[in-house]
Amino acid sequence: MLVPTRAILAAADQYQYGQGAFNVNAVAQAKAGIQTHELLRSPAILQGADLANGFMGGNTDFMHATLEDKKIGAKNIANAVKQYGENSPIPIALHLDHGKDLDSCIAAISGGYTGVMIDGSSLSFDNNVALTREVVRYAHQYGVSVEGELGVLAGVEDDVSSGHSTYTNPVKAVEFFKKTGVDALAISYGTMHGANKGKRTVIRKEIAIAVKECMRHEGVAGFLVSHGSSTVPQYIVEEINALGGDIQNAYGIALDQLVEAIHCGINKINVDTDIRLAVVRNMRELFAKEVALRESPSVGPIYQLLQEKPQGFDPRIFLPPIMETVMYGTGVDDDIAKILHCVEYGVHEVVSPLLVHFGSVGMAPKVEQVTLEEMADRYKKGLA
Numbered sequence: 001m002l003v004p005t006r007a008i009l010a011a012a013d014q015y016q017y018g019q020g021a022f023n024v025n026a027v028a029q030a031k032a033g034i035q036t037h038e039l040l041r042s043p044a045i046l047q048g049a050d051l052a053n054g055f056m057g058g059n060t061d062f063m064h065a066t067l068e069d070k071k072i073g074a075k076n077i078a079n080a081v082k083q084y085g086e087n088s089p090i091p092i093a094l095h096l097d098h099g100k101d102l103d104s105c106i107a108a109i110s111g112g113y114t115g116v117m118i119d120g121s122s123l124s125f126d127n128n129v130a131l132t133r134e135v136v137r138y139a140h141q142y143g144v145s146v147e148g149e150l151g152v153l154a155g156v157e158d159d160v161s162s163g164h165s166t167y168t169n170p171v172k173a174v175e176f177f178k179k180t181g182v183d184a185l186a187i188s189y190g191t192m193h194g195a196n197k198g199k200r201t202v203i204r205k206e207i208a209i210a211v212k213e214c215m216r217h218e219g220v221a222g223f224l225v226s227h228g229s230s231t232v233p234q235y236i237v238e239e240i241n242a243l244g245g246d247i248q249n250a251y252g253i254a255l256d257q258l259v260e261a262i263h264c265g266i267n268k269i270n271v272d273t274d275i276r277l278a279v280v281r282n283m284r285e286l287f288a289k290e291v292a293l294r295e296s297p298s299v300g301p302i303y304q305l306l307q308e309k310p311q312g313f314d315p316r317i318f319l320p321p322i323m324e325t326v327m328y329g330t331g332v333d334d335d336i337a338k339i340l341h342c343v344e345y346g347v348h349e350v351v352s353p354l355l356v357h358f359g360s361v362g363m364a365p366k367v368e369q370v371t372l373e374e375m376a377d378r379y380k381k382g383l384a
Contacts, residue, residue, distance in 0.1 A: 002086060003367065004375045005093040005115025005145035006183045006384065008043045009223040009267050011367040017359030018262035021045040021225075022351055023097060023272035025052045025316055027329035028340045029279075030080040032347035038090055040352065042360040043367045045268065048077040048113070049097040050104050052316075056327055060320040071107040076327050078112025083329075090364040095147070097270065105135050109144050114372060117147040117186070125150075125172060132180040140181070140379035143372030147225055147268075150176050151188025170210035177220045183384070184223040184268065187211055189261075191228035191253055203257050205264040212265030223267040230273035231255050231354075236281050243284035246310040247277075259357055269358060271350070278346035279315045280306075286342055296335040298322065315343065 012019040024030045024046050037044035048056070054065020057073030065073075078094055085092040095115035096108040105116040118135040120128035132148040139146045151168035168187040176185060190203035208224060215222060232252030240247050258269055287293055287303045294303045301321035309317060322339065324331035332340065355361055378384040 001088065001091055001369055002082065002114055003091045003093055003370055004143055004372060005045060005095050005147070006223075006375065007368050007370050008045055008091060008093050009145075009184055011043065011363060012267045012360070013223055015363060015366055016263070017363060018258070018266065019043060019045060019268050019360055020351065020354050020358050021047050021095060021097075021268050021270045022275060022347070023047045023049055023052065023270070024077065024080075024347075025049075025055055026319065026326040026343060027076075027080040027083075028325075028343040029275070029347055030077065031084045031329075032344035033351060034081070034084045034088060034090075034092065035344075036348050036351045037092070037355070037364075038088060040355050040361045041090065041364045042355045042362070043364050044085070044090060044092045045095050045115075046081060046092065047095045047097040047270065047272075048074065048108070049272070050100050052097075053077065053104075053108065053111070055316050058323060058327060060316075060323065062316060067103055067107060070104060071111065073327075074108045074111025074113060076111075080329065082112065091367040091369060093145075095145075097272075099135070102131070102134055102138065105139065109139060109142055113144065115145040115147065115183075117149070119149050121149040121151060121186075121188075125176075129176060129179045132176075132182055136181045140384075141376060143374070143376035143379065145183040145375075147184040147186060148176065148180060148182040149186040149188075149227070167204065167207055168211065170207065170214045173211045174214045174218050174220055177215065177222045178218070182222065184225050185211075186225040186227045186270075189226075191226055201251070201253060203253065203261060205257075205261050208261055208264040208266050224265050225268040225270065226258070226261060226266045227270045229253050229258055229269045230271050231258070232273060232277065233350075236274075236277045240277065240281045240284060240313065243281070243288055244307070244310060245280070245284060245313070247313055248311075250277075250313075255357055262358060269354075271354060273313070274350045274354075275347055276314050278350050279343050280313050280318070280346075282342035282346050283315070283318065283339065286338055290338070293335060293338065298333055299335045299339050302339065
């Protein structure tokens with residue numbers, strides 16, 4: 001069943017486990033993500049980033065995706081999630097990651113997303129509040145949850161980038177919740193976007209503790225989110241490089257730090273890069289083992305892109321030759337099926353152990369089965 005993001009975060013907060021939120025960029029990834037969560041009876045938050053919507057709308061130059069591309073892509077991702085998850089025994093939320101502006105959030109909501117994130121972190125505090133409040137007013141009338149961001153994360157992910165971090169001020173975080181009515185807040189406490197987080201990155205869990213304590217003191221109900229939280233498994237990086245890749249200085253957040261952050265008040269943990277790495281490793285491994293596929297009319301061009309871009313670890317730069325399959329799950333021949341196997345198994349490999357470590361295994365029944373319509377009524381009455 002599809003539910004608002006807030007319902008899943010409320011259970012994570014109440015029962016004190018971490019809810020992973022995993023980015024998807026293809027129908028096959030949505031399918032695999034749902035299957036993995038179902039297997040472990042975990043609630044699921046699948047995320048489509050703003051530019052993922054552009055990519056799924058058919059724009060392979062997704063860094064320059066238009067609003068129309070994003071509208072098409074949001075619907076395609078939502079259709080995939082509904083196809084595999086609408087009758088699922090677990091609660092599933094489809095959440096927009098790093099919405100650029102109100103229009104991007106509207107595109108996601110109209111497409112079928114049950115939660116949106118508006119990223120106003122690069123703005124002044126007052127302008128961030130104003131933008132986030134505008135998105136909240138629009139989204140809540142449809143029962144859609146809203147996540148904001150306060151503080152700046154260093155690193156690069158899609159069109160989100162910064163050369164430095166600005167940590168979240170706990171007092172300002174409480175003020176932000178109060179002024180915007182936002183459901184969840186992504187805080188800056190030492191994590192970083194992308195694969196190059198630094199070899200000895202240490203998150204400042206005291207910031208999460210302080211924000212949560214200030215919220216409790218002020219009677220503010222809301223949830224905290226950790227962005228830039230991929231672990232960047234070193235064994236996958238090493239395997240990519242052994243297969244002809246050239247991924248350098250790639251380090252993530254230590255898993256034990258993320259687990260500790262959960263106990264300090266973090267409810268939602270975003271993971272994207274780990275899945276990208278696993279999928280790309282799988283594709284390189286496939287072409288190494290099945291040499292004949294390099295000449296395949298349907299997937300041979302993928303091999304050529306892998307050869308041309310050894311430093312790439314985002315599957316979106318390698319998958320354009322099979323965009324029909326990526327966008328709709330159709331047009332599958334025997335060779336494309338092998339690529340889909342790479343995509344799906346990459347998701348399974350990354351997501352499964354994180355669900356165990358984050359503590360969400362078996363927690364699906366703990367989530368309230370609330371509809372968007374019911375949540376909209378609660379927002380209207382101030383009862384959410």
